[in-house]
Amino acid sequence: MENFRIREYGRMELAQMYCHTIMPESAWRKFKRWMQLYPGLMQRLTAIGYTDHSRSFTPAQVRLIVEALGEP
Secondary structure (H helix, E strand, O other): OOOOOOOOEEHHHHHHHHOOOOOHHHHHHHHHHHHHHOOOHHHHHHHOOOOOOOOEEOHHHHHHHHHHHOOO
8 A cells, every 4th residue: 555645635535544444424434433532633623624514634634633543
């Protein structure tokens, strides 16, 4: 597999990178739950522009996620 790059990702795209063995919708629900369970991650994402209506993650948001959850 190619090395992971910090760039803009669609939310389903990134979720499937972390949960590649399940369907996209299920991957997103699981990934979102992981983000919510990691202490402080949602607050940090919200502080730099993430909302529940966001369809993609900015490179800065991806960086925070990777720092919290590790690379996919």
